[in-house]
Amino acid sequence: MAALEEVDPSAVPEMVAKLRKAFNTGKTRPKQYRLHQLKCLLRMLEEKEDEIATAIYNDLRRSKEESMLGEFFSTKAELVTAINNLDEWMKPEYVKKDMTDMINSIYIQREPLGVVCVISSWNYPIVVLIQPVAAAIAAGNVVLLKPSDVSTHTSNLMMELIPQYLDPECYSVAAGGIPVAQAVLKEKFDHIIYTGSSGVGKIIMKAAAEHLTPVTLEMGGKSPCYVDSSANIKVAGKRIAWGKYLNAGQTCLAPDYVLCQKSVKDDLVASIKTAVKEFYGEDPRTSKSYARVINERHFTRVERLLKDGVTVMGGESDKDDLYIAPTLITDVKNDDAIMEDEIFGPILPIVTVDDLDGAIDYINGKEKPLVLYAFTTNKQVQKLLSTRTSSGGFTVNDVLVQFGVLTLPFGGVGNSGQGAYHGKFGFDTFSHKKACYITTSITEPLMSVRYPPFTTRNLKIASSLIVPKIKRRSYFRKAVMLCFIAVMVAFGLRRLGYSFF
Known part of the structure; x- marks a missing residue:
C-alpha cells in the first residue's frame, strides 16, 4: 500500500475560508462556468483513464x-447528463397558482x-467522489473533496489530478487520515455528503449539527434478496452471483x-455455483x-464471518494475498455474527x-436496507414486498442495475442513509429551493381586506380568498371568481388613473 499523501490538518480552516471567499464572489453561479468545470472533470476521466x-x-x-x-461508465454518464440538462435544471420552476394570484409571478x-x-x-473511490462533486458543481457550489484514506493510491492520484483539471x-x-477528517468536521459547511458506514455517519451528523449543516448520508446496510419458486432460478443465480462477488463483495x-x-434453496445454490465457475474459473x-x-483489517473482519453456518462453496482465504474466495453459506441463524x-x-x-410472510417479517425485523431485491414473476408478491417493507430502493429480477438509472434517486432510508442524488436529484440536493x-x-384593492381595523365582512372575504374549497367540478364558481377579480383589478386600475370607458 502506498504512503498516503496528506494535507496538514492545520491548513484545513484556511482551505475552507478560501473556498467560501471564492463562492461569495459569485464566480461559480454562471451556467457557462459550471459547464466548463463539468467538462473538465469528464476530460480528466478520459485523459487519465489508465492512471x-x-x-x-x-x-x-x-x-x-x-x-x-x-x-467510469456511470460517472461519465452522470457528468454528461448534467452537461446536457443544466440549462433546463437552472430555469425557474413556475408553480400552480390560485385565483387570487393569477396576475402574480410565483416560482x-x-x-x-x-x-x-x-x-x-x-x-x-471514483464513483462516490466524482458523482457527488459533479452534482455540487452543476448546482453552482464550491467543493472540498475528502477522499478515503483507505484507498491510498486513488486518494493520492486525486490530490494530484483535481487541481490540474478543476479551478x-x-x-x-x-x-488524509483521522486528524484531517477531524479538522474538516470542525469547519462550517453548507452541505455535507458522506458515503460509508453508519458508525462514521453518526459522527458526521453530530459534527454537522453543531453548525446546523444539512447532510446526505449513503450508508448501505444488509440488503436482502428474496427468491421464490416462480423465478427463473438459473438467471437469478447468475445475477445474484454477479452482484454479490463484484469487487470481492465490497x-x-x-x-x-x-x-x-x-x-428453492438447492436449485439456487447450484445455479450460483455454476455462475461463479463461469465467471472466475475453477480457482477464482x-x-x-x-x-x-482492501486491506488486512477488513480481511480479518470478513474472514471471521466464515465460521458461521455451513459452507457449501468457497471458504478459502489467504491473508498475505488479501484473498477470500467467493463463498456461499447455508443454515445460518438469525443471531449469527454474519447476520x-x-x-x-x-x-x-x-x-x-416458510413463506412470503416469513420473508417480510424477517426483513422488517432488521434495519431498513439500502435496497430490497426480489426474484419473482408473481405480481402480487412484488406488490406485497414493495408495500409491506421499507428500503431505499426496490429492484425486481436483477441487482445493482438501478444505480445506473439517473432518472431514479439513489439513497437510503433510516439506518441505510438519508437524502439522495443522481441526475436532477443531485442537482436538487445541492441547491436551495428559493x-x-x-x-x-394593482392588486391593492383586493388585498386591503387584510388590514386593520378587522371587520367580519373583511374576514369572510379573506377566508374565501385564502382557504381552498374541496374540489368539485364547479365551472360556475370559477367564472364568478374570475369576474370578481376582474372587477377588483379594474377598480384598482381606475383609482390609479387608468380609464377603460
Whole structure:
C-alpha cells in the first residue's frame, strides 16, 4: 500500500475560508462556468483513464475492465447528463397558482448552497467522489473533496489530478487520515455528503449539527434478496452471483443475504455455483476478474464471518494475498455474527423461510436496507414486498442495475442513509429551493381586506380568498371568481388613473 499523501490538518480552516471567499464572489453561479468545470472533470476521466484504473487496481486488485463497468461508465454518464440538462435544471420552476394570484409571478428558483463537503468511501473511490462533486458543481457550489484514506493510491492520484483539471480557487482536496477528517468536521459547511458506514455517519451528523449543516448520508446496510419458486432460478443465480462477488463483495448495493423457501434453496445454490465457475474459473484466486479485500483489517473482519453456518462453496482465504474466495453459506441463524452487520465481503448467506410472510417479517425485523431485491414473476408478491417493507430502493429480477438509472434517486432510508442524488436529484440536493413571489400594487384593492381595523365582512372575504374549497367540478364558481377579480383589478386600475370607458 502506498504512503498516503496528506494535507496538514492545520491548513484545513484556511482551505475552507478560501473556498467560501471564492463562492461569495459569485464566480461559480454562471451556467457557462459550471459547464466548463463539468467538462473538465469528464476530460480528466478520459485523459487519465489508465492512471486512474491503475490506482484502483493497486488499491483493490480490481481489473481495469471491471472498473470501467463499475465506475467510469456511470460517472461519465452522470457528468454528461448534467452537461446536457443544466440549462433546463437552472430555469425557474413556475408553480400552480390560485385565483387570487393569477396576475402574480410565483416560482421556485434553485440557487447554490455555498461550500459543499464531499466525504467519500474506498470501495468505489471514483464513483462516490466524482458523482457527488459533479452534482455540487452543476448546482453552482464550491467543493472540498475528502477522499478515503483507505484507498491510498486513488486518494493520492486525486490530490494530484483535481487541481490540474478543476479551478483550484473553487475546488480543493483535503486528503488524509483521522486528524484531517477531524479538522474538516470542525469547519462550517453548507452541505455535507458522506458515503460509508453508519458508525462514521453518526459522527458526521453530530459534527454537522453543531453548525446546523444539512447532510446526505449513503450508508448501505444488509440488503436482502428474496427468491421464490416462480423465478427463473438459473438467471437469478447468475445475477445474484454477479452482484454479490463484484469487487470481492465490497459494494454497498450488493445483495447481503438471500431469503428463499427450502424448495428453492438447492436449485439456487447450484445455479450460483455454476455462475461463479463461469465467471472466475475453477480457482477464482487465479482469475484476473476477481478483486481482493482492501486491506488486512477488513480481511480479518470478513474472514471471521466464515465460521458461521455451513459452507457449501468457497471458504478459502489467504491473508498475505488479501484473498477470500467467493463463498456461499447455508443454515445460518438469525443471531449469527454474519447476520448482524453488513458483510461487505464475498460471503453470501442463504436463509430459508416458510413463506412470503416469513420473508417480510424477517426483513422488517432488521434495519431498513439500502435496497430490497426480489426474484419473482408473481405480481402480487412484488406488490406485497414493495408495500409491506421499507428500503431505499426496490429492484425486481436483477441487482445493482438501478444505480445506473439517473432518472431514479439513489439513497437510503433510516439506518441505510438519508437524502439522495443522481441526475436532477443531485442537482436538487445541492441547491436551495428559493420561493419567489412577485406581485404589483394593482392588486391593492383586493388585498386591503387584510388590514386593520378587522371587520367580519373583511374576514369572510379573506377566508374565501385564502382557504381552498374541496374540489368539485364547479365551472360556475370559477367564472364568478374570475369576474370578481376582474372587477377588483379594474377598480384598482381606475383609482390609479387608468380609464377603460
